[in-house]
């Protein structure tokens with residue numbers, strides 16, 4: 001009874017999407033729970049949909065039945081309907097909450113405040129080189145206080161080495177040759193919000209990534225000074241941030257890589273980003289940068305690299321953490337840790353950085369210029385395609401070459417729009433092995449790694 005009264009209230013479709021995606025979906029698509037989705041090809045559905053998105057949909061005939069328009073999908077897509085329809089729909093996502101932090105853009109979106117996690121919406125990644133104020137933030141523990149004397153910041157290299165090393169930032173600068181490279185830093189959970197059912201963890205869209213210029217020294221150069229023993233097979237990286245519990249004996253996160261990846265020439269011990277000292281919030285004075293693999297390997301506030309004689313087992317290495325299924329599992333299942341392996345290279349991802357999702361474009365516009373970025377973990381991007389007709393036809397984008405290995409690739413494309421109306425622009429990247437982004441985040445896993453569904457935005461012409 002109470003429910004009937006509630007639904008009798010007048011609400012706009014987009015409000016309804018925010019509050020009760022399942023019901024909104026039913027209204028817009030004319031879906032009947034007992035029959036399943038019949039799509040919206042019926043005239044009434046089309047009219048409702050056009051009214052809801054604010055314009056005619058020129059390519060409506062291509063629109064997949066049951067597709068939730070990008071105009072409503074916004075940041076996190078609506079939660080799936082509960083298996084038991086008698087249960088209330090899960091709470092719908094609220095509007096975005098913007099970051100207010102010194103030195104950071106107020107366009108970053110907060111995904112969590114304890115620990116602090118903030119992502120960079122796709123349209124804020126439109127610069128060729130990501131400015132520091134737009135670089136995302138992913139803390140697992142408490143944010144440490146700013147170092148008083150950065151030059152004296154020190155870290156150790158120990159374990160399976162011939163000579164235990166302690167180095168200060170000052171020594172690092174004076175003893176090794178600095179290098180500067182533009183490289184992608186990407187959280188292992190990037191794209192997690194696109195999993196259905198929802199996976200555990202911060203609900204990143206595509207904004208757990210950035211590509212600034214990093215300055216530091218090659219990790220391999222420093223490791224050579226210490227000298228790796230033949231028994232050194234795996235690393236363990238540590239930072240000085242405190243665990244949320246305040247327990248000083250607990251590491252917030254400590255991950256590592258096999259020695260082959262560790263010695264890669266592209267790994268850096270970094271103290272500068274975009275020519276300025278690395279800010280505290282992004283791990284300054286000194287952090288690791290291990291490109292291509294999950295960002296969690298790039299220890300911030302670096303204080304120790306431990307060489308181990310076996311695979312590391314620190315927080316973030318076991319069970320379902322930064323691990324993906326070997327054999328595909330049933331989405332939503334509990335999963336068997338024995339069926340999981342470490343997530344190594346990040347998957348291919350292309351994003352549209354201009355226009356922004358929801359942009360309104362002048363009536364009569366027949367052509368729009370798109371800009372974006374694409375990257376593919378350890379690999380490069382071979383091709384980027386865009387579609388304005390729900391994937392019926394695709395246009396190849398012009399893709400730039402990376403400046404150096406692990407740089408992202410910027411792309412541009414021009415697309416024609418036949419008439420005014422509501423369009424969705426989709427993009428998909430293909431990596432150098434020929435592997436393309438899927439329509440939906442596949443290979444479901446409990447903590448939601450590798451979610452690289454195609455990116456789409458909505459624009460309204462007229």
Ligand SMILES: Nc1nc2c(c(=O)[nH]1)N[C@H]1C(S)=C(S)[C@@H](COP(=O)(O)O)O[C@H]1N2
Pocket residue numbers: 135136137138139140141185186187188238239240241252253281282283294295296297298299300301
């Ligand atoms: N010491 C420490 N290092 C850390 C983390 C952390 O919480 N503590 N987070 C990791 C994760 S999960 C990611 S994605 C990156 C994020 O780096 P950023 O905050 O500079 O964007 O740092 C990694 N390094």
Ligand SMILES: [Mo]
Pocket residue numbers: 138186187188189294295296
């Ligand atoms: Mo991360």
